[in-house]
Amino acid sequence: MEQYQDFGIEVDEEGRLILPREIRERYGIRPNTRIRSSDMGNGLFVSSPTRLAKLYVEPTSRCNLACRTCIRNSWDEQPGTMSDKIFDRIVSGLCL
Numbered sequence: 001m002e003q004y005q006d007f008g009i010e011v012d013e014e015g016r017l018i019l020p021r022e023i024r025e026r027y028g029i030r031p032n033t034r035i036r037s038s039d040m041g042n043g044l045f046v047s048s049p050t051r052l053a054k055l056y057v058e059p060t061s062r063c064n065l066a067c068r069t070c071i072r073n074s075w076d077e078q079p080g081t082m083s084d085k086i087f088d089r090i091v092s093g094l095c096l
């Protein structure tokens, strides 16, 4: 279960929101960064510009099952496997 942390946001004279330093650092929000936000009707949702929450890597399209609804049935490509070099490059590009 996710734990949510409440925190205050200051609003300056021009209506700009000022996030606490801890939050800015945690999400890699730097000055002059444009971040995405949405009006949820009962609040604002602000998403981080740089923090990757999840990454799904499909290292192979090979499968020993044969589901009728499989997306692979609509592909022309042969099943394949990602090379170790590409996989390692993806992992090394993550900011862990």
Ligand code: SF4
Binding pocket: 063, 064, 065, 066, 067, 069, 070, 071, 072
């Ligand atoms: S949907 Fe496709 S990839 Fe998934 S288990 Fe079935 S055959 Fe395999």
